[in-house]
Amino acid sequence: MSLSLDLLLAFALFAFVTSVTPGPNNMMLLASGVNFGFGRTIPHMLGISVGFFLLVLGVGFGLGSAFKAWPLLYTILRYVGAAYLLYLAWKIATSGPASDSDKSRGEPLGFFGAALFQWVNPKAWIMAIGAITTYTPMQGYFTNVVVISAVFALINLPSVGIWAGFGSLLRNVLRHPLRLRVFNGVMAFLLVASLYPLFVNH
16 A cells, blocks of 8 residues: 555544644644734644654654554653643733734743644644554555654645634734733643543543
C-alpha cells in the first residue's frame, strides 16, 4: 500500500477536522485574537504549525514507541503539560484590555513558546499518533512520514488561523473591560477543562 491520492485526500479531511475543532491551541488563539489582534497572533499560529510538524515527524520516527517502552516518560510529559496549561490559563485570565497600543498588560504567546507547547499538548499527540498509525503506509515509510507531516502542518496553519481571525473580529464587542474580563475567564476555564482527557486517558 502506498500513499495514493485517495488516501491523501482522506488524510487531508482528517487533518482539517482535527485542526479546526476546539482544543487548547484554538482556545488560546481565540483569546489571543481578542486580546492582541490577528497580526500579533501570527507568530503563535506559525509556532503551532512548525511545532506540530516536528511532533508528527517525531512520532513517525519512533518517539511514540519510546513512550511505550518507557511509560514514565509519558507520565512526566503529562504533568509538565498540565503545569504549562495552567500557566497559560492564568496568563489568559489576567490579560489586559484589547488595545493595540497597550503592550504593558501582556504579550501574546510567541513562535517558540507555541512550537514547544505542541510537545505537551494532549490533543496534538492524539492527532499526530492518529495521522501516523492510520494514514501512513509502510511502503516508502520514510517519505510518507515526511509528506504526512508536511501536509498536516500546511492544513493546520489556515485552520487554526480561523480561530485567531474570529477572535480579532470580536475585539470591538469585547473592548469593554468587564466583557473582556468575563471572556478571558471563560477561555481560561475551558483551557483548564481541556486537561480532563490528559488524566483520564492513561
